[in-house]
Amino acid sequence: MKRKFSLVGLIMMSTVALLTANAVSAKESFTIKNGELQRPTGYREWIQVGTPLTPNDMNDGKANFPEFHNVYIDPESWDHWKKTGKFREGTVFVKEMISVGSKSAASGNGYFMGEFIGLEVAIKSKAAFPNEPGNWAYFSFSSPDHKTIKETAQAFPVADCNSCHEKSAKDDFVFTQYYPVLRAAKNDPIKAIGGK
Secondary structure, eight states, rough: OOHHHHHHHHHHHHHHHHHHHHHHHHHOOOOOOEEEEEEOSGGSSEEEEOBBBGGGTTTTTTSOOOOOEEEEOOOOHHHHHHSSSOOOOOOOOEEEEEEEOOSSSTTTTTTOEEEEEEEEEEEEEETOOTTTTGGGGEOOOOEEEEOBOEEEBBOOOHHHHHHHHHHHBBTTTTTGGGGGHHHHHHOOOHHTTTOO
């Protein structure tokens, strides 16, 4: 009888451990209060997946996004992406916008980062955004003059962001075609860390 009880106890402990492990991997890196997203913090310690740039002088002086975009993914979603090649429920991307500064350096001519001028966030959450295409919502914490960052933000209307992401992004509304870290890591934990 003691052995049977121990076996049942062991099975129950294993089940609790599995449920706890799943709870940890389901951690959310965002907070929504009264319909507004609270500005994420600590994101510069997340995984940086790329830094696209579409400068004005390569777009007839009128680029839609003329600044550098440092793009980060939260650690829980990074772990999930490496294992599955999919963006989990609760995935958060932070896009930190940086002006184009100098165009010359000791190394030569080019595009060099200037100042932080904006912050945007994309979140995939069926629970929070059940009616958004792909369950993705997009937020901007940037002030109109790009001099300050707000503490909270409301989601953009679908037409402002989602339609372009749906039409042109390679993987589940995400522009993975411009993020070499995500491309290398898709379903491949070894490539994700740069090999062994």
